[in-house]
Amino acid sequence: MLLPREQSSWNCAYFLGAVALKALSEFPEGKCDLLDLQKHMSVIAKRKLSATQVIGASAWLYLIDAVSLDENGMIIRCS
Numbered sequence: 133m134l135l136p137r138e139q140s141s142w143n144c145a146y147f148l149g150a151v152a153l154k155a156l157s158e159f160p161e162g163k164c165d166l167l168d169l170q171k172h173m174s175v176i177a178k179r180k181l182s183a184t185q186v187i188g189a190s191a192w193l194y195l196i197d198a199v200s201l202d203e204n205g206m207i208i209r210c211s
Contacts, residue, residue, distance in 0.1 A: 148189035151176050153198065153209060162209035169207060
């Protein structure tokens with residue numbers, strides 16, 4: 133579920149996806165690897181995010197065509 137009732141909204145796909153897009157927009161050319169994305173998202177969210185949360189946000193953004201992957205595995209923000 134994208135907006136869960138039982139847990140904090142800080143863990144929902146909408147929030148984490150928005151944080152990921154903001155983080156990607158602050159990288160040169162709008163792309164980075166997963167580890168750098170996790171570090172930058174944690175700074176923006178002002179709390180430590182797990183790899184599972186970052187992967188989930190990235191997968192959700194990929195499914196809605198908001199990000200793509202290049203041949204080196206870098207996550208790229210789509211315009």
